[in-house]
Amino acid sequence: MSDAPLPLTIIGGYLGAGKTTLINQILRHSNGQRLAVLVNDFGALPIDADLIEAQDDDLIALAGGCVCCSYGDDLMLALTRMRTLDPKPDHVLLETSGVALPGKIAGAVSLFGTGIHVLGVVVLADADGLPAQLQDSYLADTIIRQLGSADLVSLTKTDLATPERINSSRFNIGRHAHDAALVENSNDILHHVLSAETSRHSTTAFDAGPHHIELTSRTVTPPGPVDAHALAQSLADTDAVVRAKGHLLNAPDGTLVTLQLVGKRFTLTPADPALKPGIVIIEKRTGNASTAA
Amino acid sequence: MIKIFSARKILTMNPQKPHATHVAIRDGIILGAGSLEELEGWGKYDLDTQFADKVLMPGLVEGHCHLQEGALWSHTYVGFFDRMSPEGDMQAGCKNLDAVLSKLAAAEARLEDPDAPLPAWSLDPIYFDNQRVDRAQLDAISTTRPIGIMHASGHIMNVNSKALELAGLLRHGINHEGVPLGDDGLPTGELKGPDVMSPVSIHVGFDRDMLSCDEQGMWRFGKLCVRAGVTTATDLAARLPDEAVATLRKVTGNTAFPARIVPLRFHHGVSPEDLIKHVEALAPQSTDKLRLGRIKIVVDGSIQGFSARLRAPGYYNGAPxxxxxxxxxxxxxxxxxxLAKGIQVHCHTNGDEATQLVIDTMRKALRKAPSSDHRFTLQHCQLADTAQFRQIKELGLCVNLFANHHHYWGDQHYDLTVGPERAERMNAAGTAARQGVPFAIHSDAPITPLGPLFTGWCAMNRKTASGRTLGEAEKITLDQALHAITLGAAYTLNLDGEVGSIETGKRADFAVLEDDPEEMGVEGLKDTRVWGTVLGGTPFAAADV
Incomplete structure (x- = not known):
């Protein structure tokens, strides 16, 4: 058994955001990886009976070497158990409860020290439900704190939501998930989560701290004033770019503007001139990630 | 066989006959209370005069405590206040940090196994100017065995280097708000919050399930009940796996066990659907001394841990x-x-936003599943305002207020957490009474000591540990306090037809007192001496348990 740290990805988001659906997809597409999936309880997780090889109260062994474990109210015990599994899992996926703050859970997991390495926090947001959740005075701050802890936000249920709600959700994710990349396609999110094993060896990490999920970031500071709108448009047109933000000296008068870009959408707003120019670009790691900037 | 106890005075809590001198019982049930002449008609009897100079009350009902108190007494008590152990040993409070450390050192010297952990409990640094315990001080007691001290609040723990090492936390680079670091970049040994405490607590001798209780702990808990005059007590946040239920049934099934236990199934860690299924399966396993089938939901955290949900204007110190x-x-x-299935639910709500969520949710739930006598209860409900109490009344909810908390930590709430105005209205028993909300008051033992007479004193006087009267308008009367710790608490458990007053047809459960609470009065209630209890007609003397 190697002493390499156990890579762990946290999957958070409010009820109905699609966490269980994602977990099911992950288990069906493990492609030979030994995944260990930690869920709060088995309650809502329909695992096909023919996949189950063995089962006890809080652990289900699945065909293909994956396991699914319910941690109830003792996450630390479940994590300890993950470290003693033989063979060791390749990747642990931790599904949080709907009101949990993934950032706090990441902090708690980090207390495990070098034994477990948090790769990243994925927060799922329901495109149909998010605008209403952010209007709900009981929930809004919890949802905002969940988004704020994300490295990657997956906007789900876009097929069920009106264009207005999707736009509102995108806008709010850009506003509250400052450091996160956004993906809107369920295959993309699946790919991101499952390919964590390869990204772990990547040398790049973006500025959200220790987590990264097959995304790279770089900081760009144009030497002088640029046409901010044209630059933003070119970033928006580049498929690999999922997020960009920062400040730019706008041509021709050199006023400082703030760029916020999520996916294909961006805003340019006047910035405090005291701020330093420079933008951070977060992009998917692909073969040719070069952009117009 | 009929037995008639004579007493100096019997406070029946039955307004139809508030006082009596005799109580007749048969098969554990009260035949009646009154004069000897009034009771003789039941037939041949034995007159038992052992309580002739005592005062009887209905057995006291603690509506919010945890069996864990019994388990903790196998660890070293280092609290600030004198506290009676289950065995009746009045343990002197540790009035400064040196006293804490020397008590730990003495406990350490008694341990024979060199690897055995040394767990201690009930530390409260706010009483020594918030002076913190650090790792080095505990290392001076032992560097080879893990030491851990749980704070009285239950939210913070201090541990030594060995404990940190066993938990893998004695290292650089820890970045967690619950783990303060010293100048050397290593943790100071203070661990704040359950996330951080749980990986370490098992190494220092606390049970992984902090709220659980083993058989020995249950017997200790039973002794504490006898000393406090309690005959019915809740275990308010139990997981109740099969083996725990078997233990509960075994211990409470023993005729020597002196209390009725009401465990509520904690919602956490199980899906809502499975929770309902579990309590439905538990309910039929109830006995006269073990009442299963209720649910406890924890809605928010604690005020002093800044994890309670508050409405505007939020925390006094600006905490999120x-x-x-x-x-x-x-x-x-x-x-x-x-509601639809007739399962009773108690909801822990500390902050007023949590209380409002339950109110709003309950209003909708009652429209879907109308129920006129559900007795769902808000536990703690510490910050509710008058408008909320009016809604609580309208919805038929009960409250169980944390009167002891007001005494022990009211000053901290005044200065730090919620500020003066809300600190004064916390645990608003006076408002509950004015609005006609059925209410009880509680200790949350082991957070504060089990002792309803003391809890009644807290609610009547609202004196904080520093001596400040906090919330004059929320004081309650002696009658209200005595009701709250008997019928009031029994009502919240839907057991008021069975216990909580001394009247015909109810269980022969009594608190046996040396002093008369009516003479002790508002100022003196806390000093009422308890002889013991009677459970189902069987006396349990505190001196003998």
């Missing part, structure tokens, strides 16, 4: 709002389903 411990949709499901 606390945490939900259940999703509103899950709360709604459990409340609705339980």
């Amino acid at each position: 709002n606390g945490l939900w411990y259940i999703a509103p949709e899950h709360l709604a499901y459990i409340l609705e389903t339980s």
Whole structure:
């Protein structure tokens, strides 16, 4: 058994955001990886009976070497158990409860020290439900704190939501998930989560701290004033770019503007001139990630 | 066989006959209370005069405590206040940090196994100018065995280097708000919050399930009940796996066990659907001394831990709002389903936003599943305002207020957490009484000591540990306090037809007192001496347990 740290990805988001659906997809597409999936309880997780090889109260062994474990109210015990599994899992996926703050859970997991390495926090947001959740005075701050802890936000249920709600959700994710990349396609999110094993060896990490999920970031500071709108448009047109933000000296008068870009959408707003120019670009790691900037 | 106890005075809590001198019992049931002449008609009897100079009350009912108190007494008590152990040993409070450390050193010297952990409990540094314990001080006691001290609040723990090492936390680079670092970049040994405490607590001798209780702990808990005059006590947040239920049934089934236990199934760690299924399966396993089938939902955290959910204007010191411990949709499901199925639910709500969520959710749930006598109860409900009490009344909810907390930590709430105005209205028993909300008051033992007479004193006087009277308008009367710790608490458990007053047809459960609470009065109630209890007609003397 190697002493390499156990890579762990946290999957958070409010009820109905699609966490269980994602977990099911992950288990069906493990492609030979030994995944260990930690869920709060088995309650809502329909695992096909023919996949189950063995089962006890809080652990289900699945065909293909994956396991699914319910941690109830003792996450630390479940994590300890993950470290003693033989063979060791390749990747642990931790599904949080709907009101949990993934950032706090990441902090708690980090207390495990070098034994477990948090790769990243994925927060799922329901495109149909998010605008209403952010209007709900009981929930809004919890949802905002969940988004704020994300490295990657997956906007789900876009097929069920009106264009207005999707736009509102995108806008709010850009506003509250400052450091996160956004993906809107369920295959993309699946790919991101499952390919964590390869990204772990990547040398790049973006500025959200220790987590990264097959995304790279770089900081760009144009030497002088640029046409901010044209630059933003070119970033928006580049498929690999999922997020960009920062400040730019706008041509021709050199006023400082703030760029916020999520996916294909961006805003340019006047910035405090005291701020330093420079933008951070977060992009998917692909073969040719070069952009117009 | 009929037995008639004579007493100096019997406070029946039955307004039809508030006082009596004799009580007749048969098969554990009260035949009647009154004069000897009034009772003789029941037939041949034995007159038992052992309580002839004592005062009887209905057995006291503690509506919010945890069996864990019994388990903790196998660890070293280092609290600030004198506290009676289950064995009746009045343990002197540790009045400064040196006293804490020397008590730990003495306990350490008694341990024979060199690897055995040394767990201690009930430390409260706010009473020594918030002087913190650090790792080095505990290392001076032992560097080879793990030492851990749980704070009185239950939210913070201090440990030594060995404990940190065993938990893998004695290292650089820890970045967690709950783990303060010293100048050397290593943890100071203070661990704040359950996330951080749980990986370490098992190494220092605390049970992984902090709220659980083993057989020995249950017997200790039973002794504490006898000393406090308690005959019915809740275990308010139990997981109740099969083996725990077997233990509960075994211990409470023993005729020598002196209390009725009401464990509520904690919502956490199980899906709402499975929770309902579990309590439905538990209910038929109830006995006269073990009452299963109720649910406890924890809606938010604690005020002093800044994890309670507050409405505007939020925390006095500007701390961000606390945490939900259940999703509103899950709360709604459990409340609705339980109303429809007749399962009773108690909801822990410390902050007023948590209280409001339950009020709002309950209003909708009652429309879907109308129920006129559900007795769902808000536990703690510490910050509710008058408008909320009016809604609580309208919805038929009960409250169980944390009167002891007001005494022990009221000053901290005044200065730090919620500020003067809300600190004065906390645990508003006076408002509950004025609005006609059925209410009880509680200790939350082991957070504060089990002792309803003391809890009654707290609610009547609202004196904080520093001597400040906090919330004059929320004081209650002696009658209200005595009601709260008997029928009031019994009502919240839907057991008021069975216990809580001394009247015909109810269980022969009594608190046997050396002093008369009516003479002790508002100022003196806490000093009422307890001889012991009677449970189902069987006397239990505190001196003998």
